[in-house]
Amino acid sequence: MKKAQVADIYLRLAELNPEPVGELEWVNPYTLLVAVALSAQATDVSVNLATRKLFAVAQTPEQMLALGEAGIREHIKTIGLFNTKAKNLILMAQQLIERHGGEVPTERSALEELAGVGRKTANVVLNIAFGTPTIAVDTHVFRVANRTGMAPGKTPLAVELKLEKVTPPMFMRHAHHWLILHGRYICKARAPECWRCPIVDLCGFRGKKLVPPKSRTAQGDGQAR
Structure with missing residues (x-):
């Protein structure tokens, strides 16, 4: 073409x-990162249903750690691969706190080093949260x-x-x-x-x-x- x-x-x-928006619901860059990671092999609708309650109690890496793996599982158990995703969210939160002061990095390479984050997830976060022209x-x-x-x-x-x-x-x-x-x-x-x-x-x-x-x-x- x-x-x-x-x-x-x-x-x-x-x-x-003119102004298309993603269909995942989020509150801040961290919750967007979590939502996109959870959307792997799952629909946006199913992720939104789970994260509405999850994000009511955990909107930062520190709060996610406090919730614990079992607490996370309870919130996302309706999403595919929820056991693996719960483990990844705990490790991701630890990595964000230890490596980035609890903030979501704005570089693709740093994002891809986080648990449960691939190139597609990194590109979505960069684009939606930070306005980077990625595809x-x-x-x-x-x-x-x-x-x-x-x-x-x-x-x-x-x-x-x-x-x-x-x-x-x-x-x-x-x-x-x-x-x-x-x-x-x-x-x-x-x-x-x-x-x-x-x-x-x-x-x-x-x-x-x-x-x-x-x-x-x-x-x-x-x-x-």
Whole structure:
């Protein structure tokens, strides 16, 4: 896909949603870090349900340590891999206190050294909490980048680096938010809803479905929304 087409995609997504926001709930950079780490192999909805009560009692590394691993488990037991994640949150809190004075670091390398934090989590925190123009590649971004032809790649890192090259600077701040939301609600994994896609004419996907399923048509779900 040519850079001009990529720019047009972002322009259209920006017109529909000028200031996109992440769907995870957070209070400060630390709680955002925790929420993103918990979201691995879990939905944002399930994470929010758990963290509303967790963040009511623990909004700092010190408070998380005071809660203890058992206390954390009790709050996040509805989330996948909660045992491992509870252990990681304890170790992460210790690392933040010992290495960074209880503050969330603003460098990707320092973030990736924390327990339970990978490149995607680091990029999300840098982008949302600190305004750094990073592109976090989750399953939605990976799918949209490959399916549309914007930035095809075999790995999340390959897609991230290609997106950084083709994304105009003016769109970098919100790029991954637009792509995540597009993949979550329109360019879905099993059944992309091409008939209501705002970038369908720019997309390189060969299997486009320009007519909604009959069941949707009968229920009126095929209307753009």
